Amino acid sequence: MERQDQIAESKQLLAHIAQRTTALADDVYRHNVSDYTCPNQAARERDIFFRKGPINVGLGSLLPNPGDSLTHDWTGVPILIVRQADRSLRAFLNVCRHRGARIAEGSSAATQSFSCPYHGWTYGLDGRLVSRPQDRAFCATGKDASGLRALPAAERHGLIWVCPTPDAAIDIDAALGDLGRDLAGYRLAGYHHYETRVLRKPINWKVAVDTFLEAYHIGVLHAQTLGSILHPNIFSFRPFERNLRLIGPRRSIDTLREQPEEKWDLITHSVxxxxxxxxxxxxxxxxxxxxxxxxxxxxxxDESAMYISLYTPEPALTDSARRHWDRNMDLAIAVVEKEDFVVGAGIQRGFYSGAQDHITFGRNEPGLQHFHRSIKQALGLAETA
Ligand code: FES
Ligand SMILES: [Fe+2]
Incomplete structure (x- = not known):
């Protein structure tokens, strides 16, 4: 976040705390329940979001060094991402051009090449077919035409995006708009990957996202776990194209009132x-x-799968550092899994009950409003119920 923005946001949040207010949308928003239950919409989401993309994969430090690679199957498309010798990233379909086997599995470090486990066709980091046993048996098929199928990929501001469809258009700068400058300020490229965990839940994937998009529930659902850490029911909100930013003040933000503005560090005192x-x-x-x-x-x-990653500013080299980050990961997962997603599973079942054909996002839930407006726009659907 840019410095000027941090100061402005800090002032806004301190004012919200003093006046017991929060960011407000212009109006309430009626939201179709069918957005979470309609098979046709789900198919459209899979096609437009998860097949064409682009989708974010995580921070670049998932594969920090040349020769590092990882496979990614979360969209349903087998993807292989590889850090090149010049440190750029390339992505490929993880599909051997001989008979279609997966050529890589999971993460690997300092790889020189990928050898298919089926018959041994071997590909370079750049996806080119470099050798194959009994090459003459395939003489009619030139090696040049048998490289891995490339996927569009981009690394910006320390983050990785991939399109799961070959030849799809990718323009991350346009998709981020001013968010690019905001993200650049964090220098995410310098962070280190600590751990990734996986959850599967009986909720639509958008119910999982929704749980992060308002502070209204913090003082109620999370009263025991987060109530002492965060000011409840206060978020500042800013849209960036279809993306968005919410800032929730930690209770420690109150100490800024005693500090000169030039010393304010909003990041330490907020989420x-x-x-x-x-x-x-x-x-x-x-x-x-x-x-x-x-x-x-x-x-x-009504099913979603997700991965949660924790990244640290320094490598975790000591037991006490690891204990600290383990505690943070455990708390994040415990709050979301045992509180938010338990409620989420009830919500998902309730959607099928016929109780209502729309739900209501209050004026104090502008993040939910912007997210779902953006989903509708991107899918070419009408806005509200
Ligand atoms: S399928 Fe990969 S070498 Fe045959
Ligand atoms: Fe929550």
């Missing part, structure tokens, strides 16, 4: 939540970064 449209939640948690990547799972509309 900054970004939606990298459509399915990624990026959170600045004071002294570390947390990401949640939500995906539809199963064949219906």
């Amino acid at each position: 900054v939540i970004y939606i990298l449209f459509p399915n990624t939640v990026l959170i600045l948690q004071g002294d570390h970064v947390e990401t949640w990547h939500m995906f539809p799972a199963g064949n219906g509309t």
Whole structure:
């Protein structure tokens, strides 16, 4: 976040605290329940968001060095991402050009090449086919035409995006708009990947995202877990194209009132939540970064799978550092899994009950309003119920 913006946001948040107010949308928003239950919409989301993309993968430090690679199957498309010798990133379909086997599995470090486990066709980091046993048996098929199928990929501001469709257009700068400058300020490229965990839940993937988009519930649902850490029911809100930023003040923000403005450090005294449209939640948690990547799972509309990653500003080299980050990861997962997603599972079942055909986002829930407006726009759907 840019310095001027930090000061302005700090003042806004202190005023909200003093006046017991929060960021407000112009109006309430009626939101179709069918957005979470309609198989046709789910199919459209899979096609437009999770097939064409782009989707965010995480921070660049998931694969920090040349030769590092990781596979990514969350969209349903087998993707292989590889750090090149010149440190740029390339992405490929993780599909051998001989008979289609997966050529890589999971994360690997300092790889020189990828050898298919089926018959041994071997590909370079750049995806070119470099050798194959009994090459003459395939002489009619030139090696040049048998490289891995490339996918559009981009690395910006320390974050990785991939399109799961070859030849799809990718323009991350346009998708981020002014958010690019905001993200650049965090120098995310310098962070270190600590840990990633996986959750699967009986909720639509958008219910999983929704839980991060308002502060209204913090004083109620999270009264015991977060009530002593955060001021409840206060978020500042700013849209960036289809993305958005929410800032929730920690209770420690009150100490800024005694400090001169030039010493204010909003990041330490807040939780900054970004939606990298459509399915990624990026959170600045004071002294570390947390990401949640939500995906539809199963064949219906009520299952999601997600991975949660924690990134640290320094490598975790000591037991006490690891204990500190483990505690942070455990708290994040415990609050969301045992509180938010338990409520979420009830919400998802309630959607099918016929109780109502729309739900209501209050004026104090502008993040939810912007997220769902953006989803509708991107899918070409009418706005409200
Ligand atoms: S399928 Fe990969 S070498 Fe045959
Ligand atoms: Fe929550």
